Amino acid sequence: MEKRNLRFNKDGKFKIMVVGDTHIKFTDEVKMGDYLRMMDKFAEDLKPDLVVFMGDLISFKHYKDGKVIDATEEQKRHEMDCLVSACVKNNIPFAAVLGNHDHDLGEWQAKEILARFNEYENFICIDEAGVTGFGNCNVTIKHSDSEKDALNLWFIDSGCQSPLNDGYASVEVDQIAWYEKTCDELTEKNGKVVPAFLFQHMPVVEEYHFLKETNKWNPYAVKGTVKTFKKYYKLDKRTGVKGNMGEAPCTPNVSSGEFYSWKKKGDVKAAFFGHDHLNDFIGQVDGIYLIQNKSAGFHMYGDGVRQSVRLVTVDENCPEKFETRMVRYQEYFGKKCDSIKGFDKIPDRHRMVLRRAIMIITTILSIGILSYPVWKIVEKYI
Numbered sequence: 001m002e003k004r005n006l007r008f009n010k011d012g013k014f015k016i017m018v019v020g021d022t023h024i025k026f027t028d029e030v031k032m033g034d035y036l037r038m039m040d041k042f043a044e045d046l047k048p049d050l051v052v053f054m055g056d057l058i059s060f061k062h063y064k065d066g067k068v069i070d071a072t073e074e075q076k077r078h079e080m081d082c083l084v085s086a087c088v089k090n091n092i093p094f095a096a097v098l099g100n101h102d103h104d105l106g107e108w109q110a111k112e113i114l115a116r117f118n119e120y121e122n123f124i125c126i127d128e129a130g131v132t133g134f135g136n137c138n139v140t141i142k143h144s145d146s147e148k149d150a151l152n153l154w155f156i157d158s159g160c161q162s163p164l165n166d167g168y169a170s171v172e173v174d175q176i177a178w179y180e181k182t183c184d185e186l187t188e189k190n191g192k193v194v195p196a197f198l199f200q201h202m203p204v205v206e207e208y209h210f211l212k213e214t215n216k217w218n219p220y221a222v223k224g225t226v227k228t229f230k231k232y233y234k235l236d237k238r239t240g241v242k243g244n245m246g247e248a249p250c251t252p253n254v255s256s257g258e259f260y261s262w263k264k265k266g267d268v269k270a271a272f273f274g275h276d277h278l279n280d281f282i283g284q285v286d287g288i289y290l291i292q293n294k295s296a297g298f299h300m301y302g303d304g305v306r307q308s309v310r311l312v313t314v315d316e317n318c319p320e321k322f323e324t325r326m327v328r329y330q331e332y333f334g335k336k337c338d339s340i341k342g343f344d345k346i347p348d349r350h351r352m353v354l355r356r357a358i359m360i361i362t363t364i365l366s367i368g369i370l371s372y373p374v375w376k377i378v379e380k381y382i
């Protein structure tokens with residue numbers, strides 16, 4: 001297969017399978033087994049034309065006696081092979097963006113992950129942007145019957161931590177400049193703005209537009225994680241947002257201007273994010289879809305046995321009216337899972353409701369128990 005040679009199918013459709021955080025670890029073969037079984041089934045059944053991995057991909061390390069130990073060559077190879085196995089077996093092109101944990105061990109880790117990806121024939125991303133980060137690139141999908149670009153895909157590295165931001169890093173100014181320049185070149189080449197999807201690990205702070213404040217006793221309340229949003233929130237259905245939020249969007253503290261840049265250029269119709277393992281909501285801010293993709297891996301905290309991928313079906317004549325849905329592990333395998341057992345099968349957000357209910361009941365009971373002796377004293381005198 002020639003790299004980056006993507007084209008809409010004869011029926012004018014193109015299917016993208018978006019795979020949220022995987023966090024593959026060679027140290028847990030059982031969790032790897034669940035992931036492989038799920039991905040094999042999804043690849044065979046959904047038959048995507050492209051798979052996109054949303055970052056926080058593999059570990060490359062393990063811990064021993066409290067120390068971080070680099071994985072061996074063989075262990076690294078095993079993690080990579082496991083990650084992309086379903087794509088290789090089914091000859092599906094795949095792309096990836098790096099997550100914050102893919103930068104944890106330093107620059108060498110991000111470089112090495114990309115270098116290893118490029119050893120696979122089906123990997124379509126070539127880092128040629130020459131800007132901050134690794135793997136920044138764009139790939140177009142051509143019309144089924146012409147050489148014109150029908151849809152452009154942006155892959156952006158949102159980095160790791162930033163002392164300047166006092167939190168997660170923002171996409172840098174030079175990345176935004178590259179995006180704008182490349183968008184202009186593409187517009188000139190095609191004689192019109194080419195509609196685009198953008199893939200990036202870290203969500204943008206504009207996701208907070210979907211939220212409204214609530215009190216912490218609300219069963220759906222989540223606590224804001226960024227400096228300007230520290231209260232309790234729930235999804236505001238009046239914004240048109242749909243799906244689930246099991247944790248607050250964990251974004252950089254400030255907007256980097258990236259979202260404004262997308263609005264200015266007008267090409268980005270949908271931006272897909274990972275990072276937040278429990279969120280799969282989708283909504284529009286100023287005409288741009290912001291779409292969360294919960295974790296697909298079994299190695300980190302997750303939502304019971306609701307590991308999922310997102311299927312996006314695009315029509316070449318109106319890419320902005322794409323169809324999308326989450327496809328859950330449970331749909332295919334029920335609650336049968338080798339690595340998640342017992343109480344852990346309860347989705348995190350249901351556990352949250354359960355925890356709050358227990359807290360309320362115990363508070364009422366303790367008030368009742370404490371008030372009894374007080375009542376006995378009062379009773380004597382009234």
Ligand SMILES: [Fe+2]
Binds near residue numbers: 099277
């Ligand atoms: Fe993650």
Ligand SMILES: [Fe+2]
Binds near residue numbers: 056101201274275
């Ligand atoms: Fe992350």
